[in-house]
Amino acid sequence: MGSNLSSCVCDDGDGGSLKPRLGDIPESCVALVLMYLDPLDICKLARLNRAFRGASLADFIWESKLPLNYRFIMEKALEDDDDDAFSMEDLGKRDVYARLCKPSLFDNGTKEIWLDKKTGGVCLAISSKALRITGIDDRRYWSHISTEESRFHTIAYLHQIWWLEVEGDIEFRFPPGSYNVFFRLMLGKSSKRLGRRVCNSEHIHGWDIKPVKFQLTTSGGHVVSQSHLDNQGQWILYHAGTFVSKDSNDLMKIKFSLTQIDCTHTKGGLCVDSVFICNSGVGKGVGCFCR
Numbered sequence: 001m002g003s004n005l006s007s008c009v010c011d012d013g014d015g016g017s018l019k020p021r022l023g024d025i026p027e028s029c030v031a032l033v034l035m036y037l038d039p040l041d042i043c044k045l046a047r048l049n050r051a052f053r054g055a056s057l058a059d060f061i062w063e064s065k066l067p068l069n070y071r072f073i074m075e076k077a078l079e080d081d082d083d084d085a086f087s088m089e090d091l092g093k094r095d096v097y098a099r100l101c102k103p104s105l106f107d108n109g110t111k112e113i114w115l116d117k118k119t120g121g122v123c124l125a126i127s128s129k130a131l132r133i134t135g136i137d138d139r140r141y142w143s144h145i146s147t148e149e150s151r152f153h154t155i156a157y158l159h160q161i162w163w164l165e166v167e168g169d170i171e172f173r174f175p176p177g178s179y180n181v182f183f184r185l186m187l188g189k190s191s192k193r194l195g196r197r198v199c200n201s202e203h204i205h206g207w208d209i210k211p212v213k214f215q216l217t218t219s220g221g222h223v224v225s226q227s228h229l230d231n232q233g234q235w236i237l238y239h240a241g242t243f244v245s246k247d248s249n250d251l252m253k254i255k256f257s258l259t260q261i262d263c264t265h266t267k268g269g270l271c272v273d274s275v276f277i278c279n280s281g282v283g284k285g286v287g288c289f290c291r
Contacts, residue, residue, distance in 0.1 A: 025051055026051075027051050027054045031056075031060070034061050035060070035064055038065075038119070039097065040117060040118050042061065043056070057092060057094055059092055059093040061093075062093035062096070063093045065097055066093065066120065067115070068175050068176070069173050069175055070096065072248075073113065073115075073122065074096065074099070074100060077102075077104035077106070077113055078104070079106035080106050080109060097115070097120070101115045101116075103125075109152075110127045111126050111170070112151060113125075116278070116282045119281040121278060121281045121282045122174065122175055122179075122278070122279055123278040123279070123282060124172065125274050127152040128155055128156040128273060129156075131166050131167065131272070132165075132167045133167075134164070134165040135161055136156060140159070140160075141158065141161045142156055142157065142158055142159065142161075143156075143157045143159065144156060144157075145157045149190060149235065149273075150273045150274065151273075151274065152274060156271070157189055157270070157271050157272075158203075158268055158271075158272070159269075160203060160266050160267070160268035161267065162265075162266050163261050164258070164267060164270075165257070165259050167255070168256055169254060170253070170254050172251070172254070173248055173251055174248065174250075175245065175248045175279075176247065176248060177244070177245060177281075178244050179277055179279055179280060180241075180276075180280055181216050181239070181240040181256050181275065182239055182275065182276045182278075183237070183238045183240055183256075183258055183275055184235055184236070184237055184273040185235070185238055185270060185271065186233070186270075186271040186273070187204050187230070187232040187233070188200060188201045188204055188269055201233070203268040204268065204269030204270075205266070205267060205269060206260075206265050207228060207229040207260075207267055208230075209262075209267075210260060211226040211227055212226065212227055212228070212229055212238075212259070213258065213259050214226070214227065214238060214240040214256075214257070215240070215241075215255075215256065215258075215259070216240045216241030216242075217256070218243045218253070219252065220243060220244065221243075223243075225239070229270065232269075235273065237276065238258075240258070240275075241256075242280065256275060
């Protein structure tokens with residue numbers, strides 16, 4: 001890309017003096033332009049030449065892309081980091097942004113945090129092991145299963161139960177903005193057979209009778225929604241609700257749950273992976289939340 005642009009500016013036909021080239025633009029001017037682009041475009045343009053690369057390192061560019069409370073988020077990202085010698089003060093703002101885009105575990109490995117590379121929006125993932133699940137310690141009802149299909153490499157699998165109740169909460173300083181909360185669920189249990197992914201639907205039952213209730217509670221209100229679980233063998237993000245953060249200094253407590261407590265029938269064959277909380281600017285596609 002850089003060679004194509006540079007070749008557009010070349011010697012005149014009479015062999016006279018060289019015309020100004022793209023690389024002659026002062027870094028300070030380039031940096032002012034880059035500040036208005038999203039992070040991925042900045043990184044692409046940094047490959048053009050030395051001027052663009054130098055400009056792309058300017059701290060003021062990347063500080064404008066970082067969340068207002070990025071220091072608090074970095075503390076969370078480093079909570080389970082074993083490298084005691086690491087310090088945020090050792091990094092430029094571009095490196096801080098890059099570090100925060102790398103998913104980082106905290107709270108003893110039960111939660112994960114990262115920034116969306118394109119938007120800088122905050123994303124959180126909460127493992128099934130950090131959720132309160134009724135009957136989770138009784139193997140007649142639930143099992144913990146290891147799998148590569150989860151960020152946390154483990155899921156909770158429901159064999160059969162009358163009373164389904166999964167609850168969780170988190171306290172966090174969210175940068176200003178709107179946030180969506182999703183439960184990542186799947187009907188059926190996946191495995192590999194002869195190198196191919198297959199789904200065991202043996203225990204799937206009871207989900208077509210009554211819908212599952214999702215609830216989201218914050219200091220700003222309470223949201224309730226319902227949905228029938230379907231699409232067996234596929235991970236689905238079920239939207240539990242949306243909340244708004246107005247001040248990055250506020251420590252917000254978010255509570256969320258999914259329940260199906262109609263005891264007239266049993267239900268089973270459900271995989272509970274995790275709960276995702278992400279800035280509304282981040283897409284809902286499963287690829288955004290799985291590695």
